[in-house]
Ligand code: SIN
């Protein structure tokens with residue numbers, strides 16, 4: 001698997017604060033909109049354009065590549081708040097949040113805590129071997145339910161949703177300088193989709209191809225509350241986060257600065 005490590009660097013200065021968000025969907029009432037338009041970068045005005053008229057234009061649900069779907073504004077404000085509260089608890093020891101040390105000796109700029117199974121390069125364990133050796137925190141049932149709703153909404157496929165049994169969550173925290181290099185999620189034995197939820201600062205999410213870490217790729221701006229699902233032909237696509245966008249935190253969710261990303265996966269492990 002390619003190296004996740006990228007040296008931390010300073011992000012460019014904040015521009016205007018981006019505050020537009022389409023009405024958040026509380027799941028009970030949410031139904032997927034009509035089929036998505038062809039893949040494009042998700043925001044008018046371009047990636048990282050956090051102000052101007054771009055803030056006026058609703059972001060559409062978009063199929064970035066076959067099997068890779070971006071659903072903006074999927075998490076309601078109360079869900080986002082609940083997640084921030086939960087992440088603060090999950091981050092605490094034992095088996096708490098840490099910057100992962102890579103076999104090359106580098107340290108990831110992103111900090112991570114896991115539920116269900118502990119990820120370390122490049123395998124899963126039941127204890128946080130590279131933290132304090134404590135058992136990994138349990139993967140809660142409500143999170144699996146949310147994962148199934150995410151699959152149902154992103155793919156408009158209730159049958160696929162019923163089959164989805166996520167048992168691992170990786171919770172990543174990005175400060176304003178953190179980023180993640182291009183990689184593919186290959187430690188899971190199951191090829192079930194990855195469900196990704198973003199809260200807090202916006203970021204540039206780079207979604208590439210399965211063959212190489214290089215182009216072609218599509219840059220997508222992920223904002224607080226966005227859902228991104230990649231499965232099927234996109235499951236092993238390389239992806240990364242070249243930068244977050246300072247000044248775009250989500251005070252309503254209790255995260256003034258920084259970005260949380262929660263990915264749900266099926267480990268295929270017993
Ligand atoms: C990941 O690839 O594990 C995280 C991606 C993200 O932070 O959006």
Ligand code: MN
Nearest residue numbers: 183184185239
């Ligand atoms: Mn990944």
